[in-house]
Amino acid sequence: MRIKDKIEFLCGADEGYIGKMNCWQAVAPFSEQYCDFLAAVSEEIMNDLEAREFPDVVTFGFFCRRANLQRMKKEYEERTVVRQVSPVSPGGPYRLGRGVTFHIAPSNVPINFAYSMAAALLAGNCCIVRASSKPFRQVDIVCRCMAAVMDRKEFVWASLVVSIVRYGHDKEVTDYLSSLCDVRVIWGGDNTIAEIRKSPLPPRSTEITFADRYSMAVISSAAILREDNMERLARDFYNDTYLYDQNACSSPRLIYWLGNREDTEAAKEKFWGAVHEFVKGRYELAPVVAVEKYMTACRAALDIVSFRPRVVLGEDNLIGRIEAGCLKMSIIDYRCPGGSFFEYSSEKIDDLQHIARSRTVQTVAYYGDLKDMIREFSIKCGFFGVDRIVPIGKTADFSLVWDGHDLILDMSRIVGY
Amino acid sequence: MSNLELYNKAFVDGLGVEEKELPGLEYQAIPSWDSVGHMNLVAALEDAFDIMMDTDDIIDFSSYEKGKEIMAKYDITI
Numbered sequence: 001m002r003i004k005d006k007i008e009f010l011c012g013a014d015e016g017y018i019g020k021m022n023c024w025q026a027v028a029p030f031s032e033q034y035c036d037f038l039a040a041v042s043e044e045i046m047n048d049l050e051a052r053e054f055p056d057v058v059t060f061g062f063f064c065r066r067a068n069l070q071r072m073k074k075e076y077e078e079r080t081v082v083r084q085v086s087p088v089s090p091g092g093p094y095r096l097g098r099g100v101t102f103h104i105a106p107s108n109v110p111i112n113f114a115y116s117m118a119a120a121l122l123a124g125n126c127c128i129v130r131a132s133s134k135p136f137r138q139v140d141i142v143c144r145c146m147a148a149v150m151d152r153k154e155f156v157w158a159s160l161v162v163s164i165v166r167y168g169h170d171k172e173v174t175d176y177l178s179s180l181c182d183v184r185v186i187w188g189g190d191n192t193i194a195e196i197r198k199s200p201l202p203p204r205s206t207e208i209t210f211a212d213r214y215s216m217a218v219i220s221s222a223a224i225l226r227e228d229n230m231e232r233l234a235r236d237f238y239n240d241t242y243l244y245d246q247n248a249c250s251s252p253r254l255i256y257w258l259g260n261r262e263d264t265e266a267a268k269e270k271f272w273g274a275v276h277e278f279v280k281g282r283y284e285l286a287p288v289v290a291v292e293k294y295m296t297a298c299r300a301a302l303d304i305v306s307f308r309p310r311v312v313l314g315e316d317n318l319i320g321r322i323e324a325g326c327l328k329m330s331i332i333d334y335r336c337p338g339g340s341f342f343e344y345s346s347e348k349i350d351d352l353q354h355i356a357r358s359r360t361v362q363t364v365a366y367y368g369d370l371k372d373m374i375r376e377f378s379i380k381c382g383f384f385g386v387d388r389i390v391p392i393g394k395t396a397d398f399s400l401v402w403d404g405h406d407l408i409l410d411m412s413r414i415v416g417y
Numbered sequence: 418m419s420n421l422e423l424y425n426k427a428f429v430d431g432l433g434v435e436e437k438e439l440p441g442l443e444y445q446a447i448p449s450w451d452s453v454g455h456m457n458l459v460a461a462l463e464d465a466f467d468i469m470m471d472t473d474d475i476i477d478f479s480s481y482e483k484g485k486e487i488m489a490k491y492d493i494t495i
Contacts (some may be wrong), residue, residue: 046457046460052453053492058453059456061456062459065460065463067464067470224487
């Protein structure tokens with residue numbers, strides 16, 4: 001069987017053209033031509049009746065709308081000025097896309113492939129995107145909307161610049177597509193990354209990997225006591241955790257309470273009360289998850305030497321809390337879906353260092369005016385972990401800076417320095 | 418078209434409602450103004466007035482009337 005026969009071409013460059021992407025050209029980040037294409041795709045999605053059934057698809061359409069593209073361009077220019085790499089000079093662009101990017105989207109998040117593609121286009125590349133090998137209607141809808149845009153005379157070129165493909169776990173195909181690319185982008189987990197890395201990359205190609213990560217939240221007890229709108233905070237926290245069954249890398253698993261003992265006790269009661277009120281009736285605890293939560297609690301309780309835990313399981317087991325007497329890196333190994341949280345309380349941020357040194361730590365969500373403090377502390381200590389510091393409620397928001405990578409800079413190169 | 422006409426048209430197109438339903442209309446009060454409809458509405462408003470709305474304003478945009486106040490921040494009097 002020929003390699004190309006094993007690939008299902010969903011949209012854009014097909015088997016006749018995929019190998020010829022190298023003949024196309026790279027463009028500057030946020031080129032008008034590529035932004036026009038994404039804005040047209042956005043309009044197509046926003047006006048599509050079938051897309052309306054899928055909030056994740058509409059959210060992607062919303063992400064690509066013209067006003068947001070302009071905003072991201074402005075933010076990119078501000079970021080790069082700080083780094084003293086001028087994005088655009090009077091003489092022409094200093095940066096260009098690296099060429100062809102090859103993306104391996106995760107199997108469990110249907111819409112992820114579309115964001116990865118958009119980032120590669122905004123960086124100025126041609127892109128080959130392997131969508132999840134499982135069939136998802138979301139993938140079909142986005143591909144149908146993109147194909148409709150590519151049918152228009154002014155966007156015919158896009159069908160040579162983008163190729164959305166689907167194929168099973170097949171090393172021969174991955175070998176072939178890897179041989180075409182200048183940047184390979186792998187959305188994990190760790191096993192997928194190990195598997196894909198068996199396929200070699202051309203000598204100059206680079207790779208961006210998004211591995212399995214661990215995330216946490218730091219909450220100011222005083223700020224909780226001052227908060228009037230607990231329902232909004234509970235909703236934000238729910239969206240970070242229960243909505244994805246706590247399976248996202250960016251979902252907080254450890255809550256670090258910051259404040260004096262008295263405030264923290266009162267804040268915990270107020271916070272968990274509001275969360276429980278919100279979760280109840282919205283989240284259905286699957287039996288297998290309930291068992292896993294219970295096992296995690298038992299395992300933690302047995303591991304008493306490590307972090308002196310105290311387990312609090314509510315009557316309905318919707319919220320599982322394990323209070324740790326001290327923080328140790330081994331806490332990262334306790335991962336459990338469906339609303340299982342470790343908690344730690346301190347008057348100072350210093351104990352964060354016991355786990356943030358781990359390169360596994362990704363997102364620190366915060367509540368209260370803590371962003372600068374956490375960032376300064378992380379930089380001062382030189383942690384290998386902590387890439388993102390975002391407010392509670394925003395942990396899952398896709399951004400062009402993700403996991404410590406500036407996707408535009410990492411998928412483009414400097415010309416002329 | 419006047420600003421009011423543009424503003425109303427964004428609601429009509431974005432949410433599929435009739436103009437006479439607009440006064441007093443609130444987020445989540447009708448099936449079409451859910452979180453998905455909200456994104457349609459914001460996209461329609463941004464296109465109509467050629468503006469970029471801040472995230473906080475997108476979240477605070479909770480009713481037809483509140484929206485008029487928010488538009489004022491972008492120098493659009495309705």
